[in-house]
Amino acid sequence: MANIGEPQRQYTVVPQQIPLPLPEEPAPAEQPAEPVPAPQEQEEEQGCPA
Amino acid sequence: MPSHGRLSPRSAEVLPGRSFGHILGWRLWRLPNGTELPDHEGRLMSIVIHQSPWLPGEPKAAPFPPDAYGSGVNCGIYAFKTILGALGYAETILTDWTVQPFVLGEVALWGAVVEHERGYRAQYAYPYSFRALIYTSDPRSRIFETVEVQRILDLYNVRGTSRPGRIYYLPSRGGYRHG
Numbered sequence: 001m002a003n004i005g006e007p008q009r010q011y012t013v014v015p016q017q018i019p020l021p022l023p024e025e026p027a028p029a030e031q032p033a034e035p036v037p038a039p040q041e042q043e044e045e046q047g048c049p050a
Numbered sequence: 051m052p053s054h055g056r057l058s059p060r061s062a063e064v065l066p067g068r069s070f071g072h073i074l075g076w077r078l079w080r081l082p083n084g085t086e087l088p089d090h091e092g093r094l095m096s097i098v099i100h101q102s103p104w105l106p107g108e109p110k111a112a113p114f115p116p117d118a119y120g121s122g123v124n125c126g127i128y129a130f131k132t133i134l135g136a137l138g139y140a141e142t143i144l145t146d147w148t149v150q151p152f153v154l155g156e157v158a159l160w161g162a163v164v165e166h167e168r169g170y171r172a173q174y175a176y177p178y179s180f181r182a183l184i185y186t187s188d189p190r191s192r193i194f195e196t197v198e199v200q201r202i203l204d205l206y207n208v209r210g211t212s213r214p215g216r217i218y219y220l221p222s223r224g225g226y227r228h229g
Contacts, residue, residue, distance in 0.1 A: 002098070002128045002139050005167025007118040011067040013160040013172075020107060020176050 075129025126171025
């Protein structure tokens with residue numbers, strides 16, 4: 001496992017335009033894409049496999 | 051806005067703990083040969099998770115979203131903040147006799163992200179650029195000719211640089227050398 005040091009903070013990055021090559025449509029002017037659920041909402045629901 | 055992450059030019063933070071765009075980090079992929087992983091020949095693969103392919107045109111999703119202190123404490127797609135971080139990591143896993151060529155490049159990260167001192171763990175990722183092919187002194191690491199490697203990388207149609215240079219990791223001769 002890569003050693004990237006201690007965690008400092010967490011946040012959610014909502015892509016305005018997902019950085020994939022397939023969709024070439026322009027990003028919506030001001031509205032972000034479907035929001036990604038915040039990690040806090042999921043941490044008790046799913047664990048990390050060993 | 052994350053102070054260390056490179057966000058896209060349109061990025062702007064409008065709520066605490068939430069950013070828009072994507073973060074760019076640095077990471078390594080490996081290119082297995084057909085003998086080792088026939089089902090994944092011609093695909094970029096994760097380094098640590100042995101049979102975890104990165105498919106062209108599809109975001110790589112972590113099995114579980116990362117979090118800083120809870121049950122997802124080790125989960126996520128890993129990336130370093132700097133190219134030196136990624137190269138330093140390569141030194142810990144490459145040896146003179148490593149057979150597979152490694153690919154060094156930038157990766158776009160989004161979704162739930164945990165920022166660490168030297169890197170990130172993210173929920174989603176996709177290659178953003180390919181900067182270097184890392185070979186070792188083992189001639190078997192050149193099992194892919196450059197043209198073949200480029201054909202594979204072109205499948206990913208990345209937004210950034212897609213024509214990597216060559217570097218060699220030769221620990222017995224002092225480390226990295228340009229090809």
